[in-house]
Amino acid sequence: MGTDVFHSEVPMTVNGSGHSPVVDHRSTLLDVLREQMDLTGAKKGCDHGQCGACTVLVDGRRVNSCLVLAVSLEGCAITTVEGLRDADGEGLHPLQRAFIERDAFQCGYCTPGQLCSAVGALAEAEAGHPSHVTGPDTAADAPVRLTKEEIRERLSGNLCRCGAYPHIVEAVEDVTRAEPVGQDRSGQDADGTHGTQDEVDA
Amino acid sequence: MKPFRYVRAHSVEEATAAHAGRAASRYLGGGTNLVDLMKLGVERPETLIDVSRLDLDGVEEFSDGSVRLGATVRNSDLAAHPLIRGRYPVLSQALLSGASGQLRNAATTGGNLLQRTRCPYFQDLGKPCNKREPGSGCGARDGVSRDHAVLGHSAQCVATHPSDMAVALAALDAQVELRGPQGPRTLPAAEFHRLPGDRPDRDTELDHGELITGVVLPSSAAGLPSAYRKVRDRASYAFALASVAVVLGVEDTRVRTVRIAFGGLAHRPWRALRAEEALVGQEPTDEAFLRAIDTELSEAEPLRDNAFKVPLARNIACDLLRHLAAAPAAPTS
Ligand SMILES: Cc1cc2nc3c(=O)[nH]c(=O)nc-3n(C[C@H](O)[C@H](O)[C@H](O)COP(=O)(O)OP(=O)(O)OC[C@H]3O[C@@H](n4cnc5c(N)ncnc54)[C@H](O)[C@@H]3O)c2cc1C
Ligand code: SF4
Ligand code: FES
Ligand code: FES
Numbered sequence: 026m027g028t029d030v031f032h033s034e035v036p037m038t039v040n041g042s043g044h045s046p047v048v049d050h051r052s053t054l055l056d057v058l059r060e061q062m063d064l065t066g067a068k069k070g071c072d073h074g075q076c077g078a079c080t081v082l083v084d085g086r087r088v089n090s091c092l093v094l095a096v097s098l099e100g101c102a103i104t105t106v107e108g109l110r111d112a113d114g115e116g117l118h119p120l121q122r123a124f125i126e127r128d129a130f131q132c133g134y135c136t137p138g139q140l141c142s143a144v145g146a147l148a149e150a151e152a153g154h155p156s157h158v159t160g161p162d163t164a165a166d167a168p169v170r171l172t173k174e175e176i177r178e179r180l181s182g183n184l185c186r187c188g189a190y191p192h193i194v195e196a197v198e199d200v201t202r203a204e205p206v207g208q209d210r211s212g213q214d215a216d217g218t219h220g221t222q223d224e225v226d227a
Numbered sequence: 228m229k230p231f232r233y234v235r236a237h238s239v240e241e242a243t244a245a246h247a248g249r250a251a252s253r254y255l256g257g258g259t260n261l262v263d264l265m266k267l268g269v270e271r272p273e274t275l276i277d278v279s280r281l282d283l284d285g286v287e288e289f290s291d292g293s294v295r296l297g298a299t300v301r302n303s304d305l306a307a308h309p310l311i312r313g314r315y316p317v318l319s320q321a322l323l324s325g326a327s328g329q330l331r332n333a334a335t336t337g338g339n340l341l342q343r344t345r346c347p348y349f350q351d352l353g354k355p356c357n358k359r360e361p362g363s364g365c366g367a368r369d370g371v372s373r374d375h376a377v378l379g380h381s382a383q384c385v386a387t388h389p390s391d392m393a394v395a396l397a398a399l400d401a402q403v404e405l406r407g408p409q410g411p412r413t414l415p416a417a418e419f420h421r422l423p424g425d426r427p428d429r430d431t432e433l434d435h436g437e438l439i440t441g442v443v444l445p446s447s448a449a450g451l452p453s454a455y456r457k458v459r460d461r462a463s464y465a466f467a468l469a470s471v472a473v474v475l476g477v478e479d480t481r482v483r484t485v486r487i488a489f490g491g492l493a494h495r496p497w498r499a500l501r502a503e504e505a506l507v508g509q510e511p512t513d514e515a516f517l518r519a520i521d522t523e524l525s526e527a528e529p530l531r532d533n534a535f536k537v538p539l540a541r542n543i544a545c546d547l548l549r550h551l552a553a554a555p556a557a558p559t560s
Contacts, residue, residue: 031230154307157323165309181463182327
């Protein structure tokens with residue numbers, strides 16, 4: 026396939042290595058990953074932004090790859106579930122390990138999207154991004170402590186037809202507890218409205 | 228999907244020149260609505276002009292205290308911005324009540340304002356729809372109309388506008404900045420979207436080819452107690468059945484400033500001007516709130532399936548007004 030008025034070459038980084046696929050302008054990132062790069066981790070659930078199965082990270086931010094036109098991604102760094110790693114760059118990402126330990130899936134179809142979405146959600150909370158359930162008095166520049174309620178809200182863009190939600194929330198909670206996400210350096214709640222001792226110990 | 232040309236714009240001038248008012252040109256923001264509609268065949272552009280990387284992604288404060296939101300700021304970044312959280316909580320809350328984390332990361336200020344109705348007949352090429360195909364009829368009027376309008380609808384169209392952000396902007400008296408081939412102009416956010424009348428194909432007052440460059444929030448609403456409340460069919464990730472944005476300033480036990488806008492009830496964010504007028508100068512009592520909101524909603528004309536929206540809207544508005552009347556003023560910095 027060559028470039029013409031309806032096709033373009035799009036240099037991008039995918040899971041750490043450079044690629045320059047020639048894409049039909051109509052192709053979404055999801056289709057290019059799955060059909061042109063053999064990266065079939067991201068799934069096509071609805072193709073309309075309604076399920077989250079296609080979630081990947083673009084420049085570290087989670088997005089629905091079914092609604093992103095690949096041609097718009099020149100110079101971007103894409104991470105799919107195949108590219109998730111632990112801090113040493115070798116083993117499974119802590120979220121992947123927690124999903125296995127908590128049995129956070131049944132059929133597994135939504136899992137790659139859940140994982141990429143959770144990676145993005147943890148980074149957003151760490152950067153102090155509020156959610157619909159974050160208290161209005163929470164400090165704007167401190168990481169947000171992720172309670173179960175916060176995790177459910179922040180992952181609401183990922184549906185699971187098998188209903189594995191309780192274990193998914195527990196798996197994400199395990200990882201937020203293992204890392205200093207959501208706590209300020211003193212270990213105190215940043216806001217005082219969320220994260221009672223009960224929730225921390227539960 | 229029809230093949231199309233793709234152009235990345237590097238400046239506002241380049242974007243409007245590339246569009247050149249051609250009927251089949253569309254600007255591309257985050258794509259979360261446009262790409263969806265292209266897949267459905269509702270939108271069939273010949274050229275997409277990608278404006279998502281224009282240098283309009285800042286939130287800046289002017290010396291008069293007003294705040295300008297660039298057209299390409301992503302919804303998630305806008306909701307998290309300290310200036311917005313601190314001074315205009317209603318806007319942050321409205322954004323966070325909409326869509327999902329993934330969608331908000333892609334969606335832009337400009338695209339959010341111009342998202343199209345979620346009326347299922349509009350999205351289905353097999354159904355009549357005056358908005359999509361003028362003159363073909365309205366599938367919803369005598370069809371399933373539970374999600375549709377109760378205020379300001381017409382014989383031609385009963386659709387609602389789906390944006391939560393736009394409701395907050397209407398309540399904040401925001402101004403929408405536009406740039407067209409004829410130069411720049413601004414429109415009040417509360418008058419940016421239209422009522423359907425006999426031209427339901429026109430969602431807004433935007434001229435074809437005009438680019439949204441930003442939105443200005445006036446200083447007058449900064450720091451006043453404000454909030455957004457939304458009711459939907461599930462706890463998260465769903466459009467509003469009804470929602471309300473309120474800005475309320477009480478001084479010496481009298482209402483000094485009040486702005487109320489409803490979402491989910493009409494073809495545009497519904498500024499409740501009659502209710503506002505009834506409240507200014509009054510004591511902020513439950514009875515005064517109820518009377519004012521009832522005055523506003525008395526002109527509602529529910530359809531077969533959606534009479535429930537009227538008491539729903541009344542309850543959330545009165546509840547939010549009561550809540551804000553009891554709240555201390557938010558910090559202004
Ligand atoms: C499953 C789902 C659930 C959702 N739930 C909600 C919800 O609960 N509440 C809510 O408010 N929204 C919701 N949304 C809608 C979402 O907020 C919009 O899709 C988004 O805000 C659109 O922004 P965008 O930048 O992606 O726009 P695009 O899709 O890029 O563009 C939308 C329109 O705006 C035009 N446009 C874009 N930028 C400009 C500009 N600068 N100047 C002129 N024209 C421009 C485009 O040509 C197009 O016509 C939901 C969407 C989905 C898919
Ligand atoms: S309500 Fe409006 S958008 Fe829906 S079918 Fe009728 S004309 Fe079309
Ligand atoms: S496949 Fe993208 S959200 Fe469902
Ligand atoms: S595990 Fe089957 S859809 Fe989630």
